[in-house]
Amino acid sequence: MSLPPGFLEELRDRASLSQVVGRKVIWDNRKSNQGKGDMWAPCPFHQEKSASFHVDDRKGFYYCFGCHAKGDAISFVRETENVSFMEAVEIIAREVGMPVPKQDPRAQAKSDKRTQLAEVMEQAVQWFRLQLRTGAAGAAREYLAKRGLSEKAQAHWEIGFAPDSWQGLWDALKAKGVEDDLIFGAGLAKPSTKGGRPYDTFRGRIMFPIRDARGRAIAFGGRAMDPNDKAKYLNSPETELFDKGRSLYNVKDARAAAGRGQPLIVAEAYMDVIALHGAGFEGAVAPLGTAITENQLQMLWRIAPEPIITLDGDAAGQRAAL
Template sequence: MSLPPGFLDELRSRTSLSQVVGRKVIWDSRKSNQGKGDMWAPCPFHQEKSASFHVDDRKGFYYCFGCHAKGDAISFVRETENVGFMEAVEILARESGLAMPARDPGAQQKSDRRSQLADIMEQAVQFYRLQLRTGAADAARTYLGQRRLDDARLERWEIGFAPDGWQAMWDHLRGKGVAEDLILAAGLAKPSTKGGRPYDTFRNRIMFPIRDARGRCIAFGGRAMDPQDKAKYLNSPETDLFDKGRSLYNHGPARAAAGKGQPLIVAEGYMDVIALDAGGFSAAVAPLGTAITETQLQMLWRIAPEPIIALDGDAAGLNAAMRLIDLALPLLQAGQSLRFAIMPEKMDPDDLIRDKGAAAMQRLLDKALPMVQLLWRRETEGRVFDSPERKAMLDKALREKIKQIGDASIRAHYGQEIKALRWELFAPRRGRGGGKKWTPGQKAAAVPLAETRASLLAAADEEAQDHLRQAVVLASAIATPAVIAEFESGLETMRCSDPQHARLRDLILQHADSGGLKERISEQIGPQVLENLFSLRHVAISPCMRNPGDVDLARMTLAEELAKLSARHGLDAEIAEAVEDLGGVADEALTWRLSQAAQARNMAQRSEHKDKAQYDTGDNGARINRDERARFDALLHQIGHSKPQR
């Protein structure tokens, strides 16, 4: 069976050799570098203990320095599975999701035709390069000089010029004996709709050859010299050689540079790639002026596990980056993602390097954002989240995006990162009126020991009472994390005058869903802080500390203490507003507001929901189970009645 042209190239581009080989070997972690696709293992073809079998995942070839076995994924399957060529192809096609083509008796003829088209394209490259040296290309050479393209760079990129004539390329190739149908099939000319001679596809344009990963010229990109031209940049039409959505400009050289450790950069156009290469960033490619396709994305990941997207800093470039996020999310795998270098507004890599130098570009690449941060930026930038409904809308949008990620581990990490970013966004709102904002590295205020005579336990003002209640709330939440989600809103709005309390509150909310809450908090601020908190007398005698993990008890404690804090702060706010209002004439509405706030505080302080509560408060402040207390009183009463009389 003959395979159609390009099928094996497509199969190899979809197949990861390291994954195919990895089923038969155990990689040497000391010698292997998975990020660069440089893998080593003991050879599966002969007995050995050392790792002399080398796989170059980017190039798709293996070689053993012991027995000298070599080949690609197809040959590896043939040798290890003891199958023929076509069966090996079928195995790999099935694993990569590529349908085997139907039997094509004319495959060899098509292959020969592709070779002919490739030869014609090489003739076109030479023709365009010669035309750049003629007098007709004076304006083009001036333009290229202004873009700092010297002779060496023109030679390196094989840049040429298509003269402003209708049949210049057509006449040249026909004079070389090239058949008319082949010129049309190569995309170098188009048939006339008026019955005349075919005319050249490219006219009065600076020409950039587009080569595939094997180095064959498969198409051209042309930059118009006439500012009135409708298409500033024009690519070849799709042909048997050229599929725009499956090609990358500078593919082969970029792959080689990335294999040597250079970061893979994805720019928007030809000039960006050329400027990046001149600045020392040789692993640069461009998607030929189109939105990046899934096939191109897989090609990028075959070159490097984490390409850096450096699209233009205008609205179109940012929109393209945002669309790419939606494309990439379902395809993410461990160690396979994207980073985004946001260009300055109205600048592209070419502008940045010409104006500020390669060092400025390097700084931008060093600060490239992980994809999760750009996703967050897209969903939050320019929006205000000042209501529960808007916050819920944000949460829903982000959940829908994260659900697209197929890998469960990556999906979980995205969720944690989004939660941390959400925390940072809303943290200033929580801290409003609640003391100074805690920053990493800042020394937290020490919590006074219970034995200290001058501690807050000796104080009697309401601020000190708030401090005590906050300590109980924090300790109860840490002791019973299962109730945190229920009281998340109350914890978020709890104003803490003590920076240490504020820090503890933030850590509780940030790591509530992570498991091992106490251990995570200890890692952040040290175990001594929690030991000091739990040793406070009013914390130690609280019901939650005596019964850690009791969800019902923790729920009751948090509800009561948060209600008292909220009621007192509500009264303070009403009083503050009332003081301002008293500048005018007091009315019944003002006095009613104050009375309602005072009543709410008194109810909270007296715990007027105690009829429903199952606990009483003893003289020492400890809570006593009512049922146990009743049974104990009944027992004492029974003992008193049964006591013998003397």
């Protein structure tokens, strides 16, 4: 069957090759470096005592310097389990919790919609960035300056501002011809329950784009400017792009930093990650909720064998760590 564009790439992103291969081999711990995803073992495809079978967990490929077997997680499952390509895909998808699309036209339509949603999210990133330069964002700029964020840092993190208006982003996206269902589907606006116009999800907040391991903008986190706001931090609702329990703030750059040997540090919130990065700790991430989920723990362990948990010492931070 034909799979929608992007599905296999996301499956390979979620699946840890070392975990898939690790069920069939015994790693040579003297030769392997788990922190860098550099793993060695005797080859499962031919008889040998030396560890000539190499797994590059970060790139997602294996290669045997003895028999020259090579491939990715899917080909490994195919060869070791003697199954078809689609059966191997289904085995790995079940392990990482990804439903395999059915063979019908709607699968392609769903993939196309995800691409469209990602494009709308990028438009929102740019719009929020522009709003940070307006007069309405004076207090937001002042707050960021007090927190030590230079304009260069703000640009690096793509920090923006959501004005305290009901339809600011909605009107901007509609003016560009974006369809209603895509704005709703991206979690950027909500329909009125009183029969009025749709309203923006984020209002009166400093905006932090949340990107996935591929670098796509999938959600936003917004910090309230009003100290009396009940929700100091507000995340996007879950969408076809955004699964809060499977996402980490700054995961793409942190994974690259960990690959260079930097420690993986789990902080409480966006500003903590940014502060750590500014202090030279580029391998910092933050969960996007009140607790670290099992899926997030798996993501962390795939990046580094010993992530450092530095959540706040208050009750909320302790609950999140537990």
